[in-house]
Structure formats: structure tokens, C-alpha cells
Amino acid sequence: MLFLAQDADIAPLMPPATGAAAIPITSISLKPRETLPLGTGNGELFYLLTEGCIALTRYMCDGRRQICDIIGPGRMFGFAIQGESQCMAESMTYSTIERHGRRTAWASLPDEVGRMLNRQQSHALLLGRKTATERVATALVDLADQFGRRVKYTRGRHVDFPLFPTRSDLADWLGLTLETVSRCLHRLRRQRVIEFTRPELIRILDFEELERAAGLRA
Amino acid sequence: MLFLAQDADIAPLMPPATGAAAIPITSISLKPRETLPLGTGNGELFYLLTEGCIALTRYMCDGRRQICDIIGPGRMFGFAIQGESQCMAESMTYSTIERHGRRTAWASLPDEVGRMLNRQQSHALLLGRKTATERVATALVDLADQFGRRVKYTRGRHVDFPLFPTRSDLADWLGLTLETVSRCLHRLRRQRVIEFTRPELIRILDFEELERAAGLRA
DNA sequence: CGGATATTTGACTACACTCAAACTCCGTGG
DNA sequence: CCACGGAGTTTGAGTGTAGTCAAATATCCG
Numbered sequence: 001m002l003f004l005a006q007d008a009d010i011a012p013l014m015p016p017a018t019g020a021a022a023i024p025i026t027s028i029s030l031k032p033r034e035t036l037p038l039g040t041g042n043g044e045l046f047y048l049l050t051e052g053c054i055a056l057t058r059y060m061c062d063g064r065r066q067i068c069d070i071i072g073p074g075r076m077f078g079f080a081i082q083g084e085s086q087c088m089a090e091s092m093t094y095s096t097i098e099r100h101g102r103r104t105a106w107a108s109l110p111d112e113v114g115r116m117l118n119r120q121q122s123h124a125l126l127l128g129r130k131t132a133t134e135r136v137a138t139a140l141v142d143l144a145d146q147f148g149r150r151v152k153y154t155r156g157r158h159v160d161f162p163l164f165p166t167r168s169d170l171a172d173w174l175g176l177t178l179e180t181v182s183r184c185l186h187r188l189r190r191q192r193v194i195e196f197t198r199p200e201l202i203r204i205l206d207f208e209e210l211e212r213a214a215g216l217r218a
Numbered sequence: 219m220l221f222l223a224q225d226a227d228i229a230p231l232m233p234p235a236t237g238a239a240a241i242p243i244t245s246i247s248l249k250p251r252e253t254l255p256l257g258t259g260n261g262e263l264f265y266l267l268t269e270g271c272i273a274l275t276r277y278m279c280d281g282r283r284q285i286c287d288i289i290g291p292g293r294m295f296g297f298a299i300q301g302e303s304q305c306m307a308e309s310m311t312y313s314t315i316e317r318h319g320r321r322t323a324w325a326s327l328p329d330e331v332g333r334m335l336n337r338q339q340s341h342a343l344l345l346g347r348k349t350a351t352e353r354v355a356t357a358l359v360d361l362a363d364q365f366g367r368r369v370k371y372t373r374g375r376h377v378d379f380p381l382f383p384t385r386s387d388l389a390d391w392l393g394l395t396l397e398t399v400s401r402c403l404h405r406l407r408r409q410r411v412i413e414f415t416r417p418e419l420i421r422i423l424d425f426e427e428l429e430r431a432a433g434l435r436a
Numbered sequence: 437c438g439g440a441t442a443t444t445t446g447a448c449t450a451c452a453c454t455c456a457a458a459c460t461c462c463g464t465g466g
Numbered sequence: 467c468c469a470c471g472g473a474g475t476t477t478g479a480g481t482g483t484a485g486t487c488a489a490a491t492a493t494c495c496g
Contacts, residue, residue, distance in 0.1 A: 125282075128393030179477085180453075215280070396443080
């Protein structure tokens with residue numbers, strides 16, 4: 001199938017010109033708590049997380065931090081289309097990333113950009129209108145989805161997942177303080193919705209109840 | 219210039235096939251407080267606001283509302299790429315919108331999508347980490363940018379703009395209550411940063427101070 | 437003028453924040 | 467092996483910012 005572009009200046013999301021030199025796929029390894037600035041993007045570079053966990057963070061001039069998204073394996077980020085994204089990528093654990101150019105990233109870009117936009121809007125709803133417990137519950141639903149493995153037991157289904165972000169990271173994601181996050185997790189545990197013996201290994205006992213606590217169900 | 223697409227299924231942000239029937243540009247007029255659902259988008263339809271003011275809203279199942287963005291003339295929205303956007307567009311005043319298909323929207327899509335993503339991330343920072351007064355100040359800076367006309371006076375520069383969202387709309391945008399929004403506006407007025415005699419006509423007296431109050435400057 | 441809607445202002449409350457201390461979990465080195 | 471130290475987490479007590487409820491005022495429009 002053949003497409004004709006009327007204007008060569010509408011670059012960023014355009015398909016790569018067949019003659020242009022392709023940016024090779026290169027692999028990047030990050031240790032926990034390393035940082036990858038995304039500001040330089042000119043619409044040429046995209047990143048695919050193949051393993052680990054990455055946070056997209058923004059900082060205010062006085063140092064306040066907001067985590068815009070927590071990213072799990074299989075997701076793309078760094079759509080620094082036009083201008084700078086003002087976001088940094090921070091690894092929450094050992095992570096590997098593939099750097100792609102337009103040519104190799106092209107096919108998945110629309111879906112990934114759309115997914116990102118949708119997530120940012122859901123997150124605005126969380127930050128603007130949900131209570132502390134609802135926020136924490138919503139976060140757990142999301143992380144279970146991105147990092148969870150379903151485990152079948154004799155009585156019901158559990159979901160286990162590693163909680164890569166610390167309490168402080170969760171706080172910066174959810175617009176709370178780390179103490180409040182800890183208290184909400186405690187509450188959900190006391191209600192037998194989740195359980196954990198180590199703070200970074202979560203088991204969801206009652207997924208429906210968790211979604212209810214997250215404000216996702218009546 | 220000629221581009222070759224390897225896969226016809228990577229549709230949404232692809233350039234329109236030259237042979238395909240183009241969706242004509244049609245114009246939509248909205249009265250204040252009308253609603254345009256965006257959920258149906260299949261990556262074929264995009265909207266350009268040519269006049270007025272539109273809010274992108276999300277609702278929780280219990281009715282809580284979050285305004286994800288306030289949109290002024292010249293901006294595009296409705297990138298319901300893959301799946302539904304779960305957002306509605308609500309007019310804040312008399313507005314006219316152009317409905318575009320892929321063919322006519324194509325050139326501006328990358329910039330507009332990037333702008334939207336950037337705004338959503340800034341908004342997350344606002345909702346998660348800014349105080350009430352900072353949020354209101356940030357909103358005024360943004361709205362002045364989208365709706366303001368610079369007016370030169372003998373002493374300094376003022377910016378006047380019509381405030382299309384009500385106090386309640388601002389509250390739903392900023393994650394506050396309408397009373398808090400009103401109190402913050404009052405405070406900024408008492409500090410002579412802004413002034414208004416009618417509640418929907420704002421004049422910014424000291425733009426630098428407003429940006430400082432918004433947490434955008436040291 | 438009258439009635440509806442939006443805004444302002446006040447008094448009180450509560451949810452989440454701040455500050456502080458204790459506890460757990462690790463890895464390291466004596 | 468145990469002691470030590472550091473980072474992260476939990477828990478508690480008290481505070482403060484923004485929310486709630488309510489009433490007064492302003493604005494708009496027939």
C-alpha cells in the first residue's frame with residue numbers, strides 16, 4: 001500500500017522515509033534508581049521497556065516531585081514529540097530498555113501514545129477527585145495489571161506482584177505522603193483485601209473489593 | 219516524497235491512503251453547556267476548536283467530575299486512538315468545532331498529540347503537588363495564554379481575558395471545591411496580582427508575580 | 437420586580453500532612 | 467556469629483489546609 005505525503009515538514013509521527021538511515025535498536029541497562037533524561041527528544045527517539053520498572057517524573061523548581069506514570073514491561077515512552085517532554089525516566093529496579101528510531105517504533109506508536117494519553121487522564125481523575133484510600137487501591141489495581149501473575153488456589157484467585165516503587169515513590173505518584181500511603185496499605189490489609197509479609201511483595205486477596213475500594217465499581 | 223507502509227493494520231496515525239474516501243471537514247456549533255461524546259472515536263475523527271472554549275471531562279461512576287483539560291481556539295482534541303477516550307467534550311461558551319478526518323488532520327496531529335501529553339503531565343504535577351493558591355494561579359496563567367489579549371497601558375502590561383469556566387468548572391479542573399477557588403481568587407485580588415469587577419472577566423496586573431504564585435518561578 | 441443561577445463569605449470540621457520515634461530488613465565488618 | 471548502621475517502613479500524636487454546610491450577596495434575564 002502506498003501513501004503520499006504532501007508536506008515533508010510534518011515529520012515526527014510520519015513513517016520513516018525508506019531511503020533515510022534507520023536508527024538502530026540499541027539496548028540500555030539500568031540499575032535501580034538510575035535516571036534517563038527525556039528532554040532532548042526531537043521526535044526521533046522512542047523507548048521500549050522490555051524488563052523492570054520505570055517511573056516518569058517531573059520536578060518543580062523547588063524540588064517537589066510528581067511521578068506521572070509507572071511503566072511496566074512492554075510499554076513505550078519518551079514521545080518527546082515537538083519541544084521537550086520535561087520528564088525524566090527513573091528506574092525503580094534493574095531494567096532494560098530498547099531505544100528505537102521512527103522506523104522500528106512506527107507500528108506501535110499510535111496505540112502507545114493513545115494508551116499514554118488515556119492513562120494520564122485517568123490519573124488526573126485519581127489526583128483530582130479520589131480519596132487517599134481510593135488512590136492507593138487504584139494504584140494496586142494498575143500495578144497488579146502491569147506486574148502481576150495470577151495464581152490459582154483452591155479457594156479463589158489471588159494476584160501476586162512485586163511492588164517496585166517504594167512508599168515514597170507511590171506517594172509522589174498518588175499525590176500523597178509516604179505515611180499516608182503506608183496507612184492506607186495497612187487499612188486494606190486489615191480489611192483482608194490484600195496481604196503482605198514483606199513490604200514489597202503484595203498479594204491481592206479480593207480483587208473485586210479492591211476495585212470497589214478504588215472507586216472503579218459501584 | 220513517497221512513503222511505503224509495510225503493514226496496513228497500523229492504521230490510526232497513518233497518513234490517509236490517497237485512494238480512500240476522505241472524511242469532509244464539517245462544522246459543528248455548540249451552545250454553552252452542550253456535550254459531545256468522544257468515546258466512539260476509532261482513530262478516524264479529530265476535532266479542531268476554531269472558536270469558544272471546550273472542557274474535556276471524565277466522570278466517576280458515582281458522579282464525581284474531573285476536567286482533564288480546558289481547550290481554547292486553535293487546539294485539537296479527540297485523539298480517541300484505539301479504544302475509547304472515556305472523555306466528554308463540554309462547551310463552556312458558544313463554540314464552533316471542525317470535525318476532521320485523518321486526511322485533513324494529518325499534518326497537525328503529531329504536534330497536537332504531543333502538546334496534549336505535555337499538558338496532561340503538567341496538570342498531574344499541579345494536581346499532585348501544588349497548593350490551592352498555586353493551582354488557581356497556574357490556571358490563570360494557562361487561560362491567559364489561551365484566551366488573553368495583551369493590552370498595553372501607560373504603567374506596565376496587563377492581560378485581560380474572559381473566564382469561560384465557572385468557579386465550579388475551575389474547581390473540577392483543579393481538584394478543589396468552588397469555595398476554595400473563590401477564596402484563592404479573592405486572595406490574588408487582594409494582593410493586587412489580578413483584578414476583576416465581574417467574576418468572568420479577569421485582568422492580570424502582575425504577570426511575574428502570578429507566575430511566582432503558580433510555582434513556575436523561584 | 438421576581439426568581440434562578442452563580443459567587444462570595446463565614447463558621448466549623450475532617451482528612452491528610454507534619455513531626456517524631458520505634459521497628460524491620462539488609463548488608464557489612466569486627 | 468553478632469553488632470552496627472542505614473534505608474525503608476510503620477505507628478502515634480498533634481496540626482493545618484482545604485472541605486462542608488449554610489447564609490448572604492451579586493448577576494442575569496424575563
